[in-house]
Amino acid sequence: MTERLRIRGGAVYDPANGVDGEVRDVLVEDGRIVAELPDDAPALDARGLVVFPGGVDLHCHIAGQKVTAARRLSPDRARAEGLPAPELEDGAGRAGTGGTVPSSFATGYLYAGLGYTSAVDAAIAPLGARHAHAELADVPILDSGFLALLGNNALLLSLLERGERERFTEAAGWIVRSAGALGMKAVNPGGVAAWKAGGGNVAGLDETVAGTSLTPRAIVTALADAAAELGLPHPLHLHCNNLGVAGNVETTLATMAALEGRRAHFAHVQFHAYGGEPGGLPACAGSRVAEYVNAHDNLSFDVGQVLFGPATVMTADEPAGWLLHRLTGRRWVNVDVEAETGCGIVPFEYRDRNRVHATQWAAGLELFLLARDPWRVVLSTDHPNGASFRSYPRLLRLLADRAFRDEEIRRLPEGALEGSALADGLDREYTLSEIAIVTRAAPARLAGLVRKGHLGPGADADVALYSRDGDVERMFASPRYVLKAGTVVLEDGELRRSVAGRTLRAAPAVDDGAGERLRAGFESRYSIRLESYPVEARLLRGEPPELTPAPAGASRPRPPKGEGGDRGRVDRRGGRRSGA
Amino acid sequence: MSTVIVCPRCGCACDDVEVVVRDGRVAEARGACEAGRRWLLAPRPEEEPAAVVEGRPVHDDEAVRAAARLLRDARRPLVWGLVRTSCEAVRPAVEIAERLRGAIDPAAGPNHPDAVAAFAEWGEVTTTLGEVALHRALVVLWLADPAGTHPRLLERFGVAGDESRVVRVRAAPGGGDWTVPPGRELETLWLLRELARRRMDGKAASGPVPDPADPSAALAARLLDRIAAAPYVAWVFDAPLGAGQQHALRATAATLNAVTRVRLVPLRGGGNRVGAEAVLTWQTGFPIAVDFSAGWPRSLGRGTGAARLLETGAVDAALVVGADPAELPDEPAFARLRDLPLVLLDSEPNSLDGAARVRLRSAPGGLASGGTLFRMDGVALGLRPAVGSRYPDEETWLRRILAALREGRP
Numbered sequence: 001m002t003e004r005l006r007i008r009g010g011a012v013y014d015p016a017n018g019v020d021g022e023v024r025d026v027l028v029e030d031g032r033i034v035a036e037l038p039d040d041a042p043a044l045d046a047r048g049l050v051v052f053p054g055g056v057d058l059h060c061h062i063a064g065q066k067v068t069a070a071r072r073l074s075p076d077r078a079r080a081e082g083l084p085a086p087e088l089e090d091g092a093g094r095a096g097t098g099g100t101v102p103s104s105f106a107t108g109y110l111y112a113g114l115g116y117t118s119a120v121d122a123a124i125a126p127l128g129a130r131h132a133h134a135e136l137a138d139v140p141i142l143d144s145g146f147l148a149l150l151g152n153n154a155l156l157l158s159l160l161e162r163g164e165r166e167r168f169t170e171a172a173g174w175i176v177r178s179a180g181a182l183g184m185k186a187v188n189p190g191g192v193a194a195w196k197a198g199g200g201n202v203a204g205l206d207e208t209v210a211g212t213s214l215t216p217r218a219i220v221t222a223l224a225d226a227a228a229e230l231g232l233p234h235p236l237h238l239h240c241n242n243l244g245v246a247g248n249v250e251t252t253l254a255t256m257a258a259l260e261g262r263r264a265h266f267a268h269v270q271f272h273a274y275g276g277e278p279g280g281l282p283a284c285a286g287s288r289v290a291e292y293v294n295a296h297d298n299l300s301f302d303v304g305q306v307l308f309g310p311a312t313v314m315t316a317d318e319p320a321g322w323l324l325h326r327l328t329g330r331r332w333v334n335v336d337v338e339a340e341t342g343c344g345i346v347p348f349e350y351r352d353r354n355r356v357h358a359t360q361w362a363a364g365l366e367l368f369l370l371a372r373d374p375w376r377v378v379l380s381t382d383h384p385n386g387a388s389f390r391s392y393p394r395l396l397r398l399l400a401d402r403a404f405r406d407e408e409i410r411r412l413p414e415g416a417l418e419g420s421a422l423a424d425g426l427d428r429e430y431t432l433s434e435i436a437i438v439t440r441a442a443p444a445r446l447a448g449l450v451r452k453g454h455l456g457p458g459a460d461a462d463v464a465l466y467s468r469d470g471d472v473e474r475m476f477a478s479p480r481y482v483l484k485a486g487t488v489v490l491e492d493g494e495l496r497r498s499v500a501g502r503t504l505r506a507a508p509a510v511d512d513g514a515g516e517r518l519r520a521g522f523e524s525r526y527s528i529r530l531e532s533y534p535v536e537a538r539l540l541r542g543e544p545p546e547l548t549p550a551p552a553g554a555s556r557p558r559p560p561k562g563e564g565g566d567r568g569r570v571d572r573r574g575g576r577r578s579g580a
Numbered sequence: 581m582s583t584v585i586v587c588p589r590c591g592c593a594c595d596d597v598e599v600v601v602r603d604g605r606v607a608e609a610r611g612a613c614e615a616g617r618r619w620l621l622a623p624r625p626e627e628e629p630a631a632v633v634e635g636r637p638v639h640d641d642e643a644v645r646a647a648a649r650l651l652r653d654a655r656r657p658l659v660w661g662l663v664r665t666s667c668e669a670v671r672p673a674v675e676i677a678e679r680l681r682g683a684i685d686p687a688a689g690p691n692h693p694d695a696v697a698a699f700a701e702w703g704e705v706t707t708t709l710g711e712v713a714l715h716r717a718l719v720v721l722w723l724a725d726p727a728g729t730h731p732r733l734l735e736r737f738g739v740a741g742d743e744s745r746v747v748r749v750r751a752a753p754g755g756g757d758w759t760v761p762p763g764r765e766l767e768t769l770w771l772l773r774e775l776a777r778r779r780m781d782g783k784a785a786s787g788p789v790p791d792p793a794d795p796s797a798a799l800a801a802r803l804l805d806r807i808a809a810a811p812y813v814a815w816v817f818d819a820p821l822g823a824g825q826q827h828a829l830r831a832t833a834a835t836l837n838a839v840t841r842v843r844l845v846p847l848r849g850g851g852n853r854v855g856a857e858a859v860l861t862w863q864t865g866f867p868i869a870v871d872f873s874a875g876w877p878r879s880l881g882r883g884t885g886a887a888r889l890l891e892t893g894a895v896d897a898a899l900v901v902g903a904d905p906a907e908l909p910d911e912p913a914f915a916r917l918r919d920l921p922l923v924l925l926d927s928e929p930n931s932l933d934g935a936a937r938v939r940l941r942s943a944p945g946g947l948a949s950g951g952t953l954f955r956m957d958g959v960a961l962g963l964r965p966a967v968g969s970r971y972p973d974e975e976t977w978l979r980r981i982l983a984a985l986r987e988g989r990p
Contacts, residue, residue, distance in 0.1 A: 063862070068858050068861045071865050072699055073703055085678075096863070096864065103865045130952060196812075198840055332702075336706070336843060337708055338711040527959075
């Protein structure tokens with residue numbers, strides 16, 4: 001059956017296609033945006049509304065072992081917010097719970113309720129991939145996937161230490177493929193492995209990782225190269241060393257310099273943008289990071305904005321989790337994942353009267369407001385670390401409404417803005433087009449998701465329609481309509497339909513023998529057989545997404561406004577996939 | 581023909597057991613422990629009809645309708661069990677409970693709610709099994725002996741036959757240096773934490789200085805010395821410990837990380853107990869005892885658990901899936917299941933067989949049906965069935981019941 005819809009007469013914000021608020025129709029057929037429709041196609045009256053592509057969250061934590069453990073850790077928060085099933089047309093809505101880590105069905109509904117239709121969990125241990133896929137299947141509406149944690153993988157580190165770079169790259173590709181991941185992530189490279197082995201953390205880019213001759217520098221450059229050589233559309237997604245520590249901006253800038261000439265995406269860079277002396281109070285150093293990124297178009301980042309209120313710190317950076325536990329004395333989950341990584345979880349609350357928290361809040365806003373190229377900036381709160389994704393509308397108001405922002409700044413404790421560009425006031429107000437870039441077009445492009453983040457012909461018909469409102473928070477908190485793959489899931493502000501999402505994954509081509517070549521190293525480190533590692537094909541939902549082809553022989557980013565000819569379907573489905 | 585399967589018999593979920601099938605039946609189970617072999621080689625004649633209603637064999641469709649009717653007629657049904665149930669089959673079980681505004685609770689021993697509460701109070705420092713061998717860890721067996729329940733665990737930890745890396749703390753006499761004075765287990769754990777805090781901070785923490793002549797304090801001090809000398813420690817304990825020790829273990833293990841890496845290994849699992857709780861947690865926010873009567877999930881631990889709901893007559897029908905009360909420590913409340921209108925879905929002979937108005941037989945998970953199973957440490961594995969079965973799997977049965985409930989909605 002052909003499903004058609006003409007979204008008529010809205011003001012369209014589609015920066016990927018150079019459309020900035022023009023009134024025009026958006027045409028939908030069979031789940032995709034098309035160039036033409038018959039005149040008698042059903043229409044949705046969008047006059048007076050603004051039309052955005054569906055939101056794309058490139059850095060959040062919504063599934064897998066750590067998220068499930070976080071829920072077990074905070075039943076009090078779940079109890080405080082019971083969520084009845086939405087009244088869907090087919091009666092198949094599901095109930096859930098909220099809090100900082102909503103239950104799976106609620107997560108999909110709440111994201112859709114903000115106009116978001118795709119999300120990427122930024123940190124899944126490949127050994128936990130099966131769990132993550134099973135859980136993401138219960139997150140409705142969103143197309144979703146994850147990044148595989150590789151920066152402390154014992155098998156990879158041993159290949160790197162032996163100088164076997166080709167095998168290192170092949171193994172990284174095999175792991176990404178086996179996990180059904182969208183890309184690669186490194187968290188505190190080397191630091192987690194060192195901490196698990198009983199040592200301390202690694203404190204700098206050139207410190208050797210306990211028990212090896214490797215340094216974080218060697219690990220991040222090798223992984224960034226591997227991502228490029230494997231043709232992964234998203235570059236290495238990097239959580240630097242020294243998260244959350246005063247003075248860590250030096251490590252962050254050194255890491256950026258180490259990756260000169262390579263593409264890289266820096267995760268929740270707000271948590272890595274602090275001046276001050278180690279051991280002392282952090283100072284705002286977002287401006288230094290923004291300046292560096294402004295001058296280096298190989299780099300992108302998501303912010304990981306802190307907003308005041310409850311949060312859950314949830315990280316693969318185990319030593320950071322331990323430090324926070326020692327600092328707060330609160331309940332703490334730590335799970336070591338054999339040979340790969342681990343996770344630390346601490347329930348948390350950011351308070352506007354706390355000077356450190358206020359500095360973190362300000363560092364994030366500095367990054368947003370001083371970064372010149374929105375195409376390399378992604379809006380995130382590192383949900384649920386800096387705040388829940390449910391705070392995005394409030395964050396958008398802080399970016400788009402200077403009067404509101406200045407009002408908030410006046411409430412901060414003295415000294416919190418020391419050294420911050422915010423102290424002198426920053427004029428910038430995000431436009432609707434810039435909002436569309438940092439919440440849609442840029443994350444989609446950086447992830448290589450060809451059919452996401454825009455409304456040109458061929459795009460997935462993921463569309464969000466909002467009522468124009470002087471209060472940007474209110475505007476983005478309650479879309480009037482949301483379409484997912486052409487289905488109107490939210491209508492007149494109410495969730496009315498739900499659809500199943502698809503798995504966002506990249507299956508890099510690796511040689512058929514790659515797994516077998518790893519067997520000895522694998523089985524001496526893991527408690528499972530090699531055959532048990534690759535996730536079954538049945539757990540991957542829907543057709544693989546269309547991905548940006550890798551730039552030939554280079555790892556430079558594509559120019560921000562390029563469109564059309566270089567987009568095409570890439571079939572990376574060669575090679576073996578072991579199934580059940 | 582042979583297949584390397586994931587053995588679901590205990591929480592180790594060994595994925596290296598080679599099952600040899602002859603004439604459609606398991607003839608050999610290479611690499612399995614004795615318990616696994618016994619289960620895998622058990623005769624499964626499949627002579628019973630797939631579906632029985634009120635003692636009468638019926639067509640599958642009729643049984644599904646009868647099950648849906650029985651559950652729909654209840655004011656508040658209980659879904660209970662999910663021990664042998666794959667994650668894929670847990671999903672429709674939760675949906676049935678939600679749709680009928682009933683309750684759902686995975687079968688577990690009477691102390692399990694204490695473990696869940698202790699986790700929420702303190703968190704938990706833990707690990708997947710492989711990390712223990714990687715670090716040549718010291719294994720502390722705290723009042724637990726996995727040999728009977730998890731026979732290959734020490735092999736997986738790389739300490740089988742190497743007692744130099746094992747400390748067996750026993751309550752009974754005969755534990756040698758590692759005997760806990762009778763009735764002082766809890767105190768010993770808190771003393772260990774106190775000593776670790778003193779060592780960590782280099783100054784007096786709260787509370788009086790433990791008296792080194794006291795046998796409990798002496799044991800705690802010996803344990804701390806032994807732990808501090810190891811690069812990594814796996815602290816194994818058995819699930820049925822009381823509330824006090826559940827809390828003390830989690831608090832103490834966390835604190836000990838100032839000294840070295842200490843990881844708790846609760847002896848859990850068997851079937852897919854851990855996976856059932858994981859699915860419940862991600863779908864509802866709570867791992868156990870979920871009550872949908874308000875229209876959204878709520879859980880008060882023991883307060884909304886199956887035993888309490890049965891004891892107080894709060895539920896008036898039950899759907900039992902993949903579990904048998906006879907396999908649990910004696911709990912009088914579960915006897916009440918026999919008096920309720922009951923749908924029983926299980927692959928094994930069950931003590932409730934005679935009491936069920938609707939009895940549905942399923943293919944044994946892991947042997948004759950696939951899906952996803954969680955190991956005791958939370959690692960999810962894909963089941964690889966080795967034999968066929970004439971019975972549908974649990975997921976199929978539950979989805980059919982769910983579909984019948986949907987059709988019947990007002």
